[in-house]
Amino acid sequence: MMFEKNRIITIANQKGGVGKTTTAINLATALAAIGERVLIVDLDPQGNASTGLGIDRRDRKLSSYDLLIGSNTIGETVVATAVPNLDIVPSTMDLLGFEMEAASLPNRAFRLKSALSSEQARTYSYILLDCPPSFNLLTMNAMAAAHSVLVPLQCEFFALEGLSQLLDTVNQVRQTVNPTLDIQGIVLTMFDARNNLAQQVVNDVRTHLGEKVYHTLIPRNVRVSEAPSHGKPAILYDLKCAGSQAYLQLASEVIQRERLRKAA
Numbered sequence: 001m002m003f004e005k006n007r008i009i010t011i012a013n014q015k016g017g018v019g020k021t022t023t024a025i026n027l028a029t030a031l032a033a034i035g036e037r038v039l040i041v042d043l044d045p046q047g048n049a050s051t052g053l054g055i056d057r058r059d060r061k062l063s064s065y066d067l068l069i070g071s072n073t074i075g076e077t078v079v080a081t082a083v084p085n086l087d088i089v090p091s092t093m094d095l096l097g098f099e100m101e102a103a104s105l106p107n108r109a110f111r112l113k114s115a116l117s118s119e120q121a122r123t124y125s126y127i128l129l130d131c132p133p134s135f136n137l138l139t140m141n142a143m144a145a146a147h148s149v150l151v152p153l154q155c156e157f158f159a160l161e162g163l164s165q166l167l168d169t170v171n172q173v174r175q176t177v178n179p180t181l182d183i184q185g186i187v188l189t190m191f192d193a194r195n196n197l198a199q200q201v202v203n204d205v206r207t208h209l210g211e212k213v214y215h216t217l218i219p220r221n222v223r224v225s226e227a228p229s230h231g232k233p234a235i236l237y238d239l240k241c242a243g244s245q246a247y248l249q250l251a252s253e254v255i256q257r258e259r260l261r262k263a264a
């Protein structure tokens with residue numbers, strides 16, 4: 001049998017508030033529920049993924065900062081979540097200092113890549129990287145470490161513009177730190193069927209990007225937005241709500257595409 005490599009997916013969009021963290025948390029939970037072993041690395045100093053998964057700040061002794069600096073391994077920085085099969089390397093405000101401190105470190109764009117090339121990292125079948133909403137050294141590390149980029153795109157007027165910026169960035173990354181970086185897919189988030197513009201955005205994005213766009217549409221759903229304040233993924237907070245069901249559907253699409261990709 002061929003050696004099964006893990007899949008490292010960075011969840012990126014330079015815009016804030018488009019559903020990156022929500023997608024990281026709920027896609028990871030859904031993949032874990034299907035039986036995959038999943039790790040989230042929280043790379044946003046805001047730490048929303050860590051908080052949304054119920055990791056108290058007091059329990060974040062070590063963080064993704066320590067991983068990036070290279071003072072600790074995955075095994076040392078990882079924290080188990082309430083979701084079976086789902087671990088997280090949490091973030092702390094320490095990350096804010098990374099850019100400055102990395103100036104004196106060698107291979108500063110490849111710190112995460114080397115941390116994720118360990119044996120421990122290979123025990124996870126999926127590693128999702130939750131990025132901050134900017135293109136900085138943290139995002140660069142994520143793009144260098146990942147096999148692919150998953151782009152959450154909010155169904156709003158400027159969506160296509162933001163997307164073309166991001167695709168330009170991916171091309172730059174390919175020319176510099178990661179020649180084989182793939183587009184995992186584009187997921188449309190916070191879709192509101194009552195909004196005519198939203199449907200227009202969906203059509204436009206599908207016309208321009210075709211098969212790269214997931215069939216699953218993540219609806220705007222109040223239960224999804226309530227869940228983080230309870231420290232739970234939406235899928236645990238309210239499995240039946242439309243948002244949770246959509247994320248489960250997205251996870252099966254992701255897995256299906258992985259099967260096709262591996263077979264190709």
Ligand code: ADP
Pocket residue numbers: 015016017018019020021022023048133189190191218219220221222224225226228243
């Ligand atoms: P990002 O990580 O890109 O900044 P978030 O995932 O934090 O974006 O989402 C931004 C805000 O929108 C959060 O308050 C989140 O709870 C809310 N949100 C995200 N997805 C949905 C959704 N499908 N329905 C309703 N609210 C959502």
Ligand code: MG
Pocket residue numbers: 020021022044048131132
């Ligand atoms: Mg976020």
